Amino acid sequence: MSALARAARRPGLRPARLASGLAALVLAAGCSSAPKSTGVVYAVRDKAAELAKLGDGFMGTGQYESARRYYDEALRASNSVDDLEGGAAALASMGRAYLAGGMPAEARSAFELSLERAVLAGAGSAQSTALAGLGEVLVAEGDHAGALELFARAVALAEAALKGAKTEAPSRALAVAVHDRAVAQAALGLRAEALASLARAEELNLKGKRSSELAANRYVRASILASEGRLEEALASALSALEADKAAENGRGVAGDLGAAGRLCERLGRGPEALGYWKRSLDAALAVDHAKAARAALEALGPLAASLGREAEAARYAALLAKLDAAEGRPAPAPAAAP
Numbered sequence: 001m002s003a004l005a006r007a008a009r010r011p012g013l014r015p016a017r018l019a020s021g022l023a024a025l026v027l028a029a030g031c032s033s034a035p036k037s038t039g040v041v042y043a044v045r046d047k048a049a050e051l052a053k054l055g056d057g058f059m060g061t062g063q064y065e066s067a068r069r070y071y072d073e074a075l076r077a078s079n080s081v082d083d084l085e086g087g088a089a090a091l092a093s094m095g096r097a098y099l100a101g102g103m104p105a106e107a108r109s110a111f112e113l114s115l116e117r118a119v120l121a122g123a124g125s126a127q128s129t130a131l132a133g134l135g136e137v138l139v140a141e142g143d144h145a146g147a148l149e150l151f152a153r154a155v156a157l158a159e160a161a162l163k164g165a166k167t168e169a170p171s172r173a174l175a176v177a178v179h180d181r182a183v184a185q186a187a188l189g190l191r192a193e194a195l196a197s198l199a200r201a202e203e204l205n206l207k208g209k210r211s212s213e214l215a216a217n218r219y220v221r222a223s224i225l226a227s228e229g230r231l232e233e234a235l236a237s238a239l240s241a242l243e244a245d246k247a248a249e250n251g252r253g254v255a256g257d258l259g260a261a262g263r264l265c266e267r268l269g270r271g272p273e274a275l276g277y278w279k280r281s282l283d284a285a286l287a288v289d290h291a292k293a294a295r296a297a298l299e300a301l302g303p304l305a306a307s308l309g310r311e312a313e314a315a316r317y318a319a320l321l322a323k324l325d326a327a328e329g330r331p332a333p334a335p336a337a338a339p
Contacts, residue, residue, distance in 0.1 A: 048077035064101035084121035124161035211248035251288035
């Protein structure tokens with residue numbers, strides 16, 4: 001899925017350091033000429049936001065450890081001015097990075113801390129984001145029913161925060177929670193409900209002009225449609241996801257979308273078309289160092305090329321796959337038995 005929103009923040013004041021103690025503090029409080037906010041809080045908040053944005057960039061390229069470092073710096077900056085909502089957002093982002101990196105226990109801890117801060121701040125959208133993250137941990141662990149309960153709470157909080165909202169944070173949080181709910185619903189066989197949830201998430205992301213999130217909605221919809229045997233509709237959805245990822249310049253998403261299109265074309269019996277999509281997927285995956293997508297493409301391309309009578313191409317893809325196996329330390333496949 002794409003980047004979670006940074007929570008909206010309320011303005012605050014940083015106490016001035018007064019040399020004369022309590023008496024001077026009382027005097028300043030009652031004086032119309034007392035100095036106003038220095039703006040330092042806003043500068044630090046802006047710094048935290050920039051650090052989080054840098055972390056999002058590393059998330060987009062699969063560099064999760066680097067992303068966590070920037071999110072940690074964003075958290076430190078937020079802590080320095082007691083920005084509870086900013087800290088909640090940084091912790092939620094750290095949770096995403098941990099989860100994407102295959103560290104669910106650490107992800108759960110980060111999301112729980114995020115939720116704690118969001119509750120203290122009274123920030124509904126930040127609470128929604130943290131609860132959605134905890135639900136994503138349960139999805140990763142296979143507890144889809146438990147996840148669905150958390151997503152329902154996340155949706156309710158974001159819906160409430162959306163009323164009269166002055167920032168896009170509630171809309172983004174709601175879109176994430178509704179999308180996540182769709183994933184859990186699909187896993188539980190509630191496909192009609194999942195498609196309805198995705199339609200709602202897509203509507204929110206279209207309005208918010210969030211291309212990466214929109215692509216994720218369409219990719220999951222393609223998966224659900226494919227599971228129902230609605231292959232032509234699934235292909236159209238995968239290609240619309242591709243357009244959204246291209247608009248967002250999300251290379252990893254582009255590789256996945258092209259792979260999905262290739263797989264669907266294979267199921268539809270369109271071998272040459274599938275070959276073209278898989279080749280493009282491989283090119284995109286190699287360009288952004290997306291090893292998982294590159295492997296999927298190579299594993300599909302070899303047999304597909306051979307089935308189309310393109311033996312030289314098949315041999316080349318098999319050799320590339322062998323190189324990838326060696327680079328990842330995988331054992332070489334056993335030689336084929338003699339006829």
